[in-house]
Amino acid sequence: MNIDRRSLIFGAAGAAMLGGLAPAALAAAKAKLGPIGLQLYTVRDLFAADPVATLQKVAAVGYREVEFGGGGYDKMDPAMLRGAMDRLGLKSPSVHIGYDALLEQFDASVAMARTLGADTIVLPYMVDKHRTAEAWQVAVTNIARIAGQIQQAGFGFAYHNHDFEFTVAPGGETLFDRLVKAVDPALMKIELDLYWAIYAGQDAEALIKRFPGRIYSYHVKDMRPDRKMTAVGAGTIDFARLFTLNATAGVQHFYVENDQAPAPYIPDITKSFQTLRALRF
Template sequence: MMTNRRNVLAGAGGLAALGLFGSAAQAAQLGAIGIQLYTVRELFGPDPMGTLEKIAKIGYREVEYGGGGYDKMDHAALRRTQDRLGLKAPSAHVPYEWLLADFDGAVKMAKTLGVDTVILPYMTDQHRNEAGWNEALQNFNRFARDLKKAGLGFAYHNHDFEFTVKPGGVSLYDRLIKECDPALVKLEIDLFWAITAGEDPQALIRRLAGRIYAYHVKDKRADGSMCAVGEGKIDFGAIFKLNRIAGVKHFYVENDQCPAPYIPDITTSYRTLRGLRF
């Protein structure tokens, strides 16, 4: 029987429906969307349980601890609230100084909250030189080895200085990538700060493919200021098209300068990301 044009088109339509031809139907979207709690620290500090309830009501399903005094809170009570609300806490920001001074305490806290990866969030000025950074990198490797023994992962979260400070002409970030064990020291890429430092996010992702644990997602206005996702100019769709290459597991909304009353800002970010197709 002769195959006519209608049959060919019908067949092509069927193949497209099965995802065998590229089409809009193949557009991906994010799964669970998370939030770094530093964004709502002014709410979370005085009312942690109530803030978690508001976050869950928006639709967030993951939280990353950081700021708001969470380190001094009742971690078992936080975990019970998470479980009740259907929230997971895959990671937590734990300062460098805390890991040096009370490593076992940090591990206990992480496990109580259900954390699988400890994120080192920031390094102060004293470490931002060749000698100080090289010493810190050795501790990064040690933290990662010891956390693995405890059943936890380790990752580093960037700001802009890691890319712009270049002792001897080599950036702090490039030194980290070279000197830290790629199997143990993963990366949480703050896309805003990397872009602010002049990095091409897609090129950075390709370079670090398979080593990326999470993204911090916040937008950037034309004047360079920070804002909710969807209110700026960053093309997150183009970035997220590389998710499979990146190996990224988590997407945390963060706005370091989230304006009061906070909830509208994080709702905008959530709705933008929930509606995004890429």
């Protein structure tokens, strides 16, 4: 290989320039997030009262993705919601649809997701009655079947965790482990709620590494020293460190969520958005 003098000089100069970059400039050269999303459960009270005005406020903060969940969205006209999103430059890559709805109103649920423009359906929660060994086995069997139906309908499927999946362990095996073993990874990905996993005592970094390529999205909320939820950047979770594993995880979307956001809600989601927009990792 021939390397001329000009190339050598340019290479040396480039290295010197990089070496002389201030810390702020080096940080700017690091990775950053693409579109940042909001799980609308965070602003459910506002959304239930006026969904279009709420979507306008969310878009004005800077969010470009939303994930529907709570606020009675499933009782609203999905075409109306889609029209509002289109006008505001918002997309909804995924929607939360409950277990009972997927069991009993599958076709209507899929039609709603399609109208909203989603490509993935997320199962968000399992109530207490499903959390025994016997009931969980029934639920897992149903979830595996639903996952196959969702794939046949042209959607992806993911399960969203809380803390109980890691802390309830009938027979010594957690509900989370039973679920991820029983359902084909090709049919079910994970929407990893980082706060709830950490709250349950999980090492989030180890958990991410355990499921390479299987994590569809993160729910991003922070934890105060007293373990209560707070806006991203107002707590103790080191998101920059965790996000260095994004390629390993395969994560596609980052949804801010605060189940306990204080009214009037918009300042809370603004703090989280601004923190994530400035984050470099």
